[in-house]
Amino acid sequence: MNLRTTTAAMLLFASTGASAADLEHELLVFTSAQIFRTSGVGVPIPESKRDELVSDELASADIVFSVQRGQFRLFGEYLLTNHESDLERFQIGWEPTADTVIWLGRFHQASSVWNHEHHHGQYLQTSITRPAIEEWEDLGGTIPQHFLGLLVESDWRLPNGHGLHTAFGGGLAPVLTDEGLEPFDVLHPDASDHKLGFQMRIAYRPDELGESQVGLLFADNNLAVQEPRQPALTSTSHFDQTVIGIFGTYARDPWRVDGTVYYVETKPDAFTGQASNQNYTVGYLQVQRSLPHGFELFGRREDSARTEHSDYLALFPDFVTARTSLGLRWDFSRRQALTLQISASDSLRDSYNEYRLQWSAAVL
Numbered sequence: 001m002n003l004r005t006t007t008a009a010m011l012l013f014a015s016t017g018a019s020a021a022d023l024e025h026e027l028l029v030f031t032s033a034q035i036f037r038t039s040g041v042g043v044p045i046p047e048s049k050r051d052e053l054v055s056d057e058l059a060s061a062d063i064v065f066s067v068q069r070g071q072f073r074l075f076g077e078y079l080l081t082n083h084e085s086d087l088e089r090f091q092i093g094w095e096p097t098a099d100t101v102i103w104l105g106r107f108h109q110a111s112s113v114w115n116h117e118h119h120h121g122q123y124l125q126t127s128i129t130r131p132a133i134e135e136w137e138d139l140g141g142t143i144p145q146h147f148l149g150l151l152v153e154s155d156w157r158l159p160n161g162h163g164l165h166t167a168f169g170g171g172l173a174p175v176l177t178d179e180g181l182e183p184f185d186v187l188h189p190d191a192s193d194h195k196l197g198f199q200m201r202i203a204y205r206p207d208e209l210g211e212s213q214v215g216l217l218f219a220d221n222n223l224a225v226q227e228p229r230q231p232a233l234t235s236t237s238h239f240d241q242t243v244i245g246i247f248g249t250y251a252r253d254p255w256r257v258d259g260t261v262y263y264v265e266t267k268p269d270a271f272t273g274q275a276s277n278q279n280y281t282v283g284y285l286q287v288q289r290s291l292p293h294g295f296e297l298f299g300r301r302e303d304s305a306r307t308e309h310s311d312y313l314a315l316f317p318d319f320v321t322a323r324t325s326l327g328l329r330w331d332f333s334r335r336q337a338l339t340l341q342i343s344a345s346d347s348l349r350d351s352y353n354e355y356r357l358q359w360s361a362a363v364l
Contacts, residue, residue: 022069030062030121032360034128040352058082062120071095075103079120084138087186088120088146103151106186110153110167111199111217113247113260115145123360126298126329128341131284132320133262133302137174137181142316143243143264144197144221146183147171155208163208165215166201173197175226176239180316182226195238197221203247210251217245217262239312240267254290259283266312280306280313282321294331300324313348322346336361 036056060081067074073093079086091105108115114134118125135141149171156164172194174183184194203215221241247260261283286300302323307313327341336359343354 024068026064026066027364028064028121028362029364030064030123030360030362032058032060032122032358034058034122034356034358037355038352039355040350060120060122062122064119064121073101077120086138090186091151099156100152100154103153104149106146106148106184107151107169109143109145109147109197109199109219110151110169110201111219111243111245112143112145113201113203113215113217113249114258116167116201121362122358123335123337123362126288126296126339127286127300127325127327128339128356128358129325129343129354131260131286131300131302132323133260133282133284137183140180140316140318142181142313142319143219143241143262144174144181144183144223147173147197147199148184148186148191148194149196157208161208163205165203165205165213168198168200170196170198173221173223176223176315177226181223193224193226195222195224197223199243211256212249212251214248215246217243217247217260219243236268238269240269241265241312256288257285259285266310268311278310278312280304280310282307296329296331297327298329299326308348317349318347320345320347335363 034057036058058081060079063078063080065076071094073095075089075091075093076087077089079088087106089106089108091103091107093101093103095101108119110116112134114130118130122128133143134145136145147169149169151167151169153167154165156166158164172184172191173196174181175193184191197220199219201215201217203213205213219242221243223239223241225236225238242265243262245260245262248258250257261281263279263281265279267278282302282304284300284302286298288296288298290296300323302320304321307319307321313319323343323345325341325343327339329337329339331337339356339358339360341354341356341358345352345354
């Protein structure tokens with residue numbers, strides 16, 4: 001099943017029993033090109049990102065498509081880079097009311113605010129990199145970000161112009177391999193080893209039409225271990241992962257502040273029946289300020305506690321436990337931007353500096 005087949009199936013589903021005039025459709029393409037350098041001691045490029053940055057360069061195109069007829073929707077996101085291609089999201093939706101959508105398919109997990117707002121489109125986020133705790137599975141992410149199952153999103157109007165947004169999702173969680181987390185692949189389906197996970201997000205908005213918000217996050221994931229070769233995994237059948245978080249956004253020109261704190265508890269269930277709970281805390285705060293002539297200055301601090309004591313995180317030695325990032329973005333045209341970002345990072349086994357220059361655009 002390739003992108004052409006997927007698009008054809010989407011159009012066939014949406015057009016069943018309807019004329020062309022009944023359809024609403026949209027196609028967006030976000031492109032980016034990035035130059036990346038590192039300096040410092042130890043490993044110059046983290047192993048989890050070595051495939052991505054083997055030439056210190058990255059080019060990508062994120063294709064987002066949707067079709068709607070009446071109460072039914074079809075939505076997808078296909079990512080192409082110079083090192084991979086994947087159908088990141090493919091969702092069939094039903095809108096029972098004007099404020100609720102029920103999705104079935106592969107979706108981004110509900111308890112990540114960052115990935116819910118930015119997805120894979122580099123143009124959509126001010127910084128070049130995402131916080132390490134929000135990273136995608138194939139780039140060393142430690143919390144599952146893609147699920148196959150059911151997602152329900154709702155907006156609730158409260159008195160005096162306030163609003164409440166809720167998202168509840170559940171389905172097949174990624175499996176844990178020697179290379180990291182591996183989500184269910186829609187193009188090459190195999191559900192035999194995948195177990196279940198559940199997530200939720202509740203956000204209160206002082207202005208239901210505004211961006212400022214505060215809320216709670218929760219996730220409970222069962223991560224099966226698949227064909228392990230590492231000694232740390234051979235005696236473990238799966239990890240139970242519980243995530244509890246709080247988040248907030250303050251958006252008032254010219255300022256924007258985004259922050260999230262996660263409390264993560266893991267429980268490895270060994271074949272011997274022995275198990276232990278291990279927990280750690282990870283958080284980040286990003287501050288942005290708009291400047292004249294399309295410039296935007298930003299800074300982000302990521303930090304963590306007790307990560308060095310987690311057997312689960314020991315499987316991800318390149319996980320960034322602390323990072324300070326500073327950058328400047330320039331929107332030099334209506335849909336194009338240049339971004340410069342400098343970061344000082346500490347992982348579980350190394351320290352290094354990162355220098356990135358990125359061009360990003362929304363071409364459609």
